[in-house]
Amino acid sequence: MLKEDHLSVTQDCNDCPIRHRAVCARCETNELERLEDIKYYRRFEAGQTVIWSGDRMDFVGSVVSGIATLTQTMEDGRTQMVGLLLPSDFVGRPGRSTAAYDVVATTDMVMCCFRKAPFEDLMERTPHIAQRLLQMTLDELDAAREWMLVLGRKTAREKIASLLSIIARRDATLNMGRLDGPVTFDLPLTREAMADYLGLTLETVSRQVSALKKDGIITLEGKRHVTVPDMTLLLEEAGDDTDGGMLV
Amino acid sequence: MLKEDHLSVTQDCNDCPIRHRAVCARCETNELERLEDIKYYRRFEAGQTVIWSGDRMDFVGSVVSGIATLTQTMEDGRTQMVGLLLPSDFVGRPGRSTAAYDVVATTDMVMCCFRKAPFEDLMERTPHIAQRLLQMTLDELDAAREWMLVLGRKTAREKIASLLSIIARRDATLNMGRLDGPVTFDLPLTREAMADYLGLTLETVSRQVSALKKDGIITLEGKRHVTVPDMTLLLEEAGDDTDGGMLV
DNA sequence: ATTCATCTTTGATACAGATCAAGACCGGAA
DNA sequence: TTCCGGTCTTGATCTGTATCAAAGATGAAT
Numbered sequence: 001m002l003k004e005d006h007l008s009v010t011q012d013c014n015d016c017p018i019r020h021r022a023v024c025a026r027c028e029t030n031e032l033e034r035l036e037d038i039k040y041y042r043r044f045e046a047g048q049t050v051i052w053s054g055d056r057m058d059f060v061g062s063v064v065s066g067i068a069t070l071t072q073t074m075e076d077g078r079t080q081m082v083g084l085l086l087p088s089d090f091v092g093r094p095g096r097s098t099a100a101y102d103v104v105a106t107t108d109m110v111m112c113c114f115r116k117a118p119f120e121d122l123m124e125r126t127p128h129i130a131q132r133l134l135q136m137t138l139d140e141l142d143a144a145r146e147w148m149l150v151l152g153r154k155t156a157r158e159k160i161a162s163l164l165s166i167i168a169r170r171d172a173t174l175n176m177g178r179l180d181g182p183v184t185f186d187l188p189l190t191r192e193a194m195a196d197y198l199g200l201t202l203e204t205v206s207r208q209v210s211a212l213k214k215d216g217i218i219t220l221e222g223k224r225h226v227t228v229p230d231m232t233l234l235l236e237e238a239g240d241d242t243d244g245g246m247l248v
Numbered sequence: 249m250l251k252e253d254h255l256s257v258t259q260d261c262n263d264c265p266i267r268h269r270a271v272c273a274r275c276e277t278n279e280l281e282r283l284e285d286i287k288y289y290r291r292f293e294a295g296q297t298v299i300w301s302g303d304r305m306d307f308v309g310s311v312v313s314g315i316a317t318l319t320q321t322m323e324d325g326r327t328q329m330v331g332l333l334l335p336s337d338f339v340g341r342p343g344r345s346t347a348a349y350d351v352v353a354t355t356d357m358v359m360c361c362f363r364k365a366p367f368e369d370l371m372e373r374t375p376h377i378a379q380r381l382l383q384m385t386l387d388e389l390d391a392a393r394e395w396m397l398v399l400g401r402k403t404a405r406e407k408i409a410s411l412l413s414i415i416a417r418r419d420a421t422l423n424m425g426r427l428d429g430p431v432t433f434d435l436p437l438t439r440e441a442m443a444d445y446l447g448l449t450l451e452t453v454s455r456q457v458s459a460l461k462k463d464g465i466i467t468l469e470g471k472r473h474v475t476v477p478d479m480t481l482l483l484e485e486a487g488d489d490t491d492g493g494m495l496v
Numbered sequence: 497a498t499t500c501a502t503c504t505t506t507g508a509t510a511c512a513g514a515t516c517a518a519g520a521c522c523g524g525a526a
Numbered sequence: 527t528t529c530c531g532g533t534c535t536t537g538a539t540c541t542g543t544a545t546c547a548a549a550g551a552t553g554a555a556t
Contacts (some may be wrong), residue, residue, distance in 0.1 A: 037472045054344025072397045074487055080400040082393035092385055100390060127375055135384045137389060138341055142348060144331040144392035151399035152328040181534065191504065199400025201544055206505055223504065223551085239322055404513065439534060452513055454535055471521090471534065 011041065014113070014177055021088035022062040023136065026128040034126070038118040042111045044068075049102040050091070050111070057099045059113045067188045070077065070101045071196060075148030081197040085142070085220060086170065101186025111212040130237050143144045151199045154227035154239060164218065178230050187224045190202055259289070264360070269336035270310040274376040282374070286366040290359045292316075296340070298351040298359070301401035305347045307455065308340030308360045314357025315436045319444060329445040331388070334418065338384055339343045342368050355436060402487060407446040408456045409432045412466065416464045416476055427479050460485065 010139075013019060013032050013056055022135050024035055045052055050068060051057055070083035076159070082101060085091060091103060091111065121131050150162050171185040172178065187194075195202040212218045220226040228234050261267060261280050289312070290430055292298055298316060311333050318331035330349060333339060339351060339359065371377045397481055398410050420426065420432040435442075439457075443450040460466050465482055467475040476482050 070393075072393070074397070074401065076352045076487075078401045080397040082396045095383070095386075097366065101393070105321055127378065130378055130382060131377070134378060134385060135343070137382060137385045138343075141385060141392060144389060144396065145318075145320070145349070147396060148330045148392065149322070149328040151396055153322065153326040162553080190502090202504080203506085203545060207543095210505075239324075241323065307504090438532095449514060450534080451515080451536085458535075 012172060017062070018064055018088040018112075020240070022112075023090050023133050024062075026132045028128070031126050031128060034122055035114065038073050038114050038122070040113055042113055044105040044109045044111070045106060046107050046109075048105050049175060050105060050109075051099045053099055055099050056097060057092055058116050059088065059098075060094060060116055060119055061111045061113035063089050063091065064110040064112050066105060066107045068103055068105045068109055069189075069193065069196075070103055079196050080199065081193065082144070084197070089150060090133065092116070093124060117200055156198075156200055156204050157206050157211065157237060159200060159240045160205065160212060161192075161217070161234055162240070163194060164212075164226065164228070165231075165234055165238050165240070168226075168231065168234070181215060183228045184228055185210075185230055187226060222229045253346070254434070255298065264312070266310060266312055266336040266360075269274060269379050270468075271338050272310075272358075274380045275374070276376070279376060280369055281375050283362065285371070286362050288361055292353040292357045294353060294357075297355050299347045301347055301350045303347050304345060305340055306364050308342060308367055309359045309361035311335050311337050312358040313324075313337065313359050314355045316353045316357055317437075317441065317445075318330055318351055320349055326475055328445050328447065329441065331394070332445070338347050338381065340364070341373060344383075347479055354438075354441060360375060360487060384451070384484075404448055404452050404456050405459065405485060406487045407448065408442075408453065409482055410462060410488070411442060411446060412460075412474065413479075413482055413486050413488070416479065416482070420453075431476045431479055433474055435474060 014038055015026070016022075019025070024032060027035065043132040044066070046131045053072070059148065065087055068091070069081050070085060071079050073079045085103070093100070094116070097116075123133070145155065150159055151238075153164060168183045168185055170180070172183055189197070191202045191205045192201075196204045209218075209220075215222055217231070217237055219229065221227070256331065263282055264270075267273070272280060275283065290309075292314070301320070316339070317329050318333060319327050319329045321327045324379055330347045333351070341348070342346045342364070345364075371381070375424055398407055402410060414488040415432045415435065416433055417427070422429055437445070442448075443453045445454065457466075457468075461468055464477070467477065469475070
C-alpha cells in the first residue's frame with residue numbers, strides 16, 4: 001500500500017523548477033548551500049497519504065511537482081478540503097510538531113523536504129527564508145479567505161465556476177498561456193475531491209458540470225479535459241467582480 | 249457620519265494591554281522605541297468603517313481594544329465575514345497598498361497604527377517583528393481553515409454552536425476564566441453579523457439560538473448575554489472533536 | 497474478450513435553510 | 527408618556543441541494 005520510493009531523486013537547486021517561487025526563492029547562493037545540506041526528496045504516488053492529521057511531523061517541505069490536497073475530517077466522516085497544494089507550495093509549519101491536516105497526493109508527486117529542526121534553526125539565522133515564508137503565508141491566507149466567500153455565500157453553480165476559474169487561471173500562468181482566447185486544461189481532481197473542496201456532494205458537482213456544459217460555458221472531452229471558450233463567461237458565472245474584465 | 253477622533257490617545261508601550269500578544273510582542277526595548285516613533289492611535293465608534301476594500305491603505309496596525317470585522321461583499325450584496333479582529337490582532341498587509349477587505353468596527357475600538365512605509369522599513373531590519381508577524385499569520389491561516397470546515401460542512405445548529413464556542417473560549421482566556429464550570433459572556437455581534445460570519449440568514453441564526461436555548465445548551469439574559477452551563481455539551485453540538493474533553 | 501473496480505451521470509424524493517411576511521421587544525428622542 | 531428605528535423572533539411557504547438508488551463509462555487486470 002504505502003509504497004514510498006526513497007530513492008534519492010537528488011537534484012541541484014539551480015536546476016529546480018520551483019527555484020524562484022518556493023520558500024527558497026530569495027535565498028542567495030550560500031544560503032542555498034545550507035538548505036542543500038539538509039534537503040532530501042520524497043516521491044509519492046497518486047492516492048498516497050503524505051501524512052495524517054495529528055501525526056508527528058518532523059519535516060517541512062515544498063511540492064516540486066504534482067498536486068496534493070489538505071483536508072480536515074469530522075468524526076462522522078464529513079470532510080472539507082482546506083487547501084490545494086501546487087508546485088512550489090509549502091507544507092508544514094515551523095514551530096509545530098504535529099500535522100494539523102491530512103495531506104494526500106492526488107497525482108504522482110515529488111516533494112523537497114527539510115528536516116524540521118535544522119530548518120527552523122536555519123530560518124532563525126536566514127531572514128530571506130522567513131521573509132519569503134511570510135509572503136507565501138499571507139498569500140495563502142488571502143486564498144483561504146476568498147474561499148470562505150465561495151463556501152459561505154455562493155450557489156453550487158457559482159462554486160463550480162469559481163473552482164474552474166482558479167484552475168484555468170493557474171494553468172494559464174504556469175504554461176504562459178493567454179486568458180483572452182479559449183483556455184484548455186485537465187481537471188486534477190475527481191468529482192468527489194471537487195465536492196470536498198466546494199462543500200457539496202459529488203452528485204451536485206456532476207449535475208452542475210453537466211449544466212455548464214449544456215449552457216456552452218465549458219466543453220468536455222472525456223471527464224477531465226476541459227475547454228473554456230470564453231473566460232469572461234465563466235467568470236460571470238462565478239459571480240466574481242469582472243470590473244472591466246481585467247483578467248489577472 | 250465619519251466622526252473619527254484624532255485626539256492623540258497616546259500611551260507608553262510598556263503599559264499597553266496588548267504589549268505581549270501583538271506584532272511587537274518579541275521586540276526588545278530599543279526596537280520598541282523605534283516603533284514608538286512611528287506609531288499613532290486612532291479611535292473608532294461602533295459601526296464606523298475603518299477602511300473600504302480597494303481603498304488605498306497607507307498604514308498597518310493592531311487592535312488595542314474593541315472588535316472589528318473583516319468582510320467581503322459581492323456585487324449583489326451577499327456578504328461574508330472572513331475574519332473577526334480582536335485585541336492584539338493585526339490589520340493590513342505589508343507589501344500591499346490597497347485594502348483587500350472592508351474593515352468595520354462593531355464596538356468602539358482603538359487601534360495602534362504605524363505608517364506603512366516606515367513600518368515595512370523597520371520590518372526589514374527587525375527580524376523580531378517579521379518573526380512575530382509570521383507566527384500570527386500562520387495562526388490566522390489555521391483559524392481561516394478551521395472556519396472553512398464550519399462553512400462548508402456544518403449544519404446551521406453546529407455553526408451557531410461553533411461560533412459560541414469560539415467566543416466563549418476567547419473570553420475565558422482573556423479574563424482568565426475557567427472552562428470547566430459555567431461560562432458567561434456578551435455576544436459582540438448582532439444576529440445579522442453572526443449570519444454573515446456563518447454563511448446563514450439572520451432568521452436562521454435567530455431560530456437556532458432559540459433552539460439551543462430551548463434545549464438547555466445555553467441560557468440568555470436579554471439578547472446578547474449568554475451563559476453556557478456546560479461547555480462540553482456546547483462543544484458536542486459544535487461537532488468538534490472532544491477527544492476526552494481536553495478543553496484547549 | 498471478459499471481468500471488475502472506480503468514477504461518473506442521471507432520476508426520484510426528502511429536507512434544511514432561504515425567503516417572504518408580520519409582529520414583538522427595547523432604548524432613546526421628543 | 528408616546529413615538530420611532532433598529533434589532534430580534536416567529537410563522538408559512540418555497541427551493542436548492544442532499545440523499546437514496548440505479549445504471550452508464552472507462553480503464554486496468556486477468
